[in-house]
Amino acid sequence: MKKPQQNSSFRSIACAIALVACFGISSCKPGNASTEASTAQDSNPAWLTQLIGKVKLEEPANPPAKIYRYTYSGQQVYLLSGRCCDVPSKLYDANGNVICEPDGGITGKGDGRCPDFFEQRQNETLVWEDKRKS
Numbered sequence: 001m002k003k004p005q006q007n008s009s010f011r012s013i014a015c016a017i018a019l020v021a022c023f024g025i026s027s028c029k030p031g032n033a034s035t036e037a038s039t040a041q042d043s044n045p046a047w048l049t050q051l052i053g054k055v056k057l058e059e060p061a062n063p064p065a066k067i068y069r070y071t072y073s074g075q076q077v078y079l080l081s082g083r084c085c086d087v088p089s090k091l092y093d094a095n096g097n098v099i100c101e102p103d104g105g106i107t108g109k110g111d112g113r114c115p116d117f118f119e120q121r122q123n124e125t126l127v128w129e130d131k132r133k134s
Helices: 002-026 033-042 047-059
Strands: 066-072 076-081 092-093 097-102 122-129
Touching: 047 066, 047 092, 097 122
Parallel strands: none
Antiparallel strands: 066 076, 066 122, 076 092, 092 097
């Protein structure tokens, strides 16, 4: 007689596990943050992936290094934030060539080759951020 009761308990546990599994699977939707981050990383130009790799070999900066994508002067550009204070940021064109250093240096105004960058930039997108602790 104990056999049907054990079967019933087993079925209840099995149903509970199945329900938890179903809810767990259904809550995983395409486009979650980790998928979006890896997709964004995968769609970067090769030179940018290499630049990120070089930054990761350095000590973490404070504030953390970030790379943003913008539209500037009709072209897609990438800005690597400066490590701190007088260290200039670097602005790259879509092919990985340095266009200018828009800020930093002793004056805080960079190298002077793109003095209007911060006023004219558009369509800011964070491409990468160094999440390591400094």
